[in-house]
Amino acid sequence: MQIHKYKAETIGEATARIKKELGPDAIILSSRKLKGKENKNLFEIAAIASSADYLDEASGSYDEVRSELMNIKDMIHILNSSDEITEKIAMKPEAMRIYAKMLKNGINGRYVREFLNRGGAFRDYSPEQGGKVMEATVRAMMENVGIHRLFEEVSGGRKVMALVGTTGVGKTTTIAKMAAQLSLKSRKKVGLISIDNYRIGAMEQLKTYANILGIPCFPAFNRKYLAAALERLKGMDAVLIDTAGQSQYDTRRIEELKNMMTDDLNIQTHLLLSVSTSGDEMERIAANYSPLKFKSFVFTKIDESGKCGSIINLLMKRRLPVSYLTTGQNVPDDIEEATKIRMAKLLFNGN
Numbered sequence: 237m238q239i240h241k242y243k244a245e246t247i248g249e250a251t252a253r254i255k256k257e258l259g260p261d262a263i264i265l266s267s268r269k270l271k272g273k274e275n276k277n278l279f280e281i282a283a284i285a286s287s288a289d290y291l292d293e294a295s296g297s298y299d300e301v302r303s304e305l306m307n308i309k310d311m312i313h314i315l316n317s318s319d320e321i322t323e324k325i326a327m328k329p330e331a332m333r334i335y336a337k338m339l340k341n342g343i344n345g346r347y348v349r350e351f352l353n354r355g356g357a358f359r360d361y362s363p364e365q366g367g368k369v370m371e372a373t374v375r376a377m378m379e380n381v382g383i384h385r386l387f388e389e390v391s392g393g394r395k396v397m398a399l400v401g402t403t404g405v406g407k408t409t410t411i412a413k414m415a416a417q418l419s420l421k422s423r424k425k426v427g428l429i430s431i432d433n434y435r436i437g438a439m440e441q442l443k444t445y446a447n448i449l450g451i452p453c454f455p456a457f458n459r460k461y462l463a464a465a466l467e468r469l470k471g472m473d474a475v476l477i478d479t480a481g482q483s484q485y486d487t488r489r490i491e492e493l494k495n496m497m498t499d500d501l502n503i504q505t506h507l508l509l510s511v512s513t514s515g516d517e518m519e520r521i522a523a524n525y526s527p528l529k530f531k532s533f534v535f536t537k538i539d540e541s542g543k544c545g546s547i548i549n550l551l552m553k554r555r556l557p558v559s560y561l562t563t564g565q566n567v568p569d570d571i572e573e574a575t576k577i578r579m580a581k582l583l584f585n586g587n
């Protein structure tokens with residue numbers, strides 16, 4: 237294994253040379269700022285051509301070494317963007333690792349730097365304090381994540397909730413999961429209403445779940461029907477309303493939905509977003525659905541995306557809490573109430 241050493245004024249310059257000369261599989265072994273007058277502003281980076289070289293010769297547990305190398309490999313990503321911050325943390329492996337991990341999970345670089353800064357990653361600390369910096373960085377991120385317990389007060393007065401979102405995001409399935417959890421586990425009286433008048437078979441889909449659970453289910457074609465259905469479900473602890481999927485660009489239909497669920501009906505609305513949707517689209521969906529005054533986000537299809545950083549990118553802009561996460565197609569099991577711990581793991585580690 238041949239170790240190559242590079243000197244350059246910026247880390248970015250050095251990594252560019254490493255990539256050019258040693259190829260894309262190059263691994264950075266160490267980086268340090270050189271001391272002495274003649275070396276002012278110079279960095280020295282040691283690198284090898286590929287991880288295979290290193291693994292052949294490395295002692296100790298193979299898996300351990302490999303995971304360490306992957307961390308180092310991630311660093312190449314961030315070293316490529318040689319900005320002021322990168323230079324600041326270039327000598328701090330722990331901070332670099334957090335930076336790389338968060339970027340890799342899709343969190344916007346601007347936010348990662350903000351969390352690192354608040355977590356103290358740019359201040360002086362000893363290597364042993366690295367773990368603390370990581371914890372403080374994750375805490376700084378989590379200050380922006382609110383949790384909304386949807387059914388907390390189900391016992392005191394009836395709760396009426398509508399799930400809204402784009403087509404196929406998982407509204408009907410999520411309602412079935414919630415209804416099953418509430419009626420089977422929490423022994424609550426639950427009723428369902430479908431105001432999906434667009435898709436053929438929409439009502440049948442919900443009714444099938446209602447029949448399995450042995451709970452009432454009504455269609456509502458307009459506001460009058462909706463008010464009547466709510467009246468019939470007066471004795472319930474919770475009423476869940478399934479709505480038709482609306483394109484975020486179809487503002488007319490979103491308006492129609494708003495006019496149907498008038499304020500006097502006391503319906504709380506929650507917006508479903510699939511984590512496999514791009515960050516920009518999530519933003520647009522949240523913006524275009526805002527007339528419905530939704531109270532929380534439900535993130536669906538967590539199982540279909542390795543990266544969940546787009547969630548925090550959205551929460552930084554739209555400061556609303558998260559209520560539920562859905563993690564698969566199985567009814568009723570693939571649903572989780574959002575908790576701070578779960579969200580921290582999801583945002584930091586990915587799914």
Ligand SMILES: Nc1nc2c(ncn2[C@@H]2O[C@H](COP(=O)(O)OP(=O)(O)OP(=O)(O)O)[C@@H](O)[C@H]2O)c(=O)[nH]1
Nearest residue numbers: 403404405406407408409481536537562563564565
């Ligand atoms: N992998 C995965 N699939 C899901 C999840 N939630 C729902 N689905 C699937 O997504 C598809 C659409 O789910 P629906 O519940 O019908 O979605 P919808 O929002 O009601 O759709 P429309 O009523 O047509 O707007 C179905 O195949 C579900 O099984 C999830 O958390 N993970």
Ligand SMILES: [Mg+2]
Nearest residue numbers: 407408438479
């Ligand atoms: Mg549906």
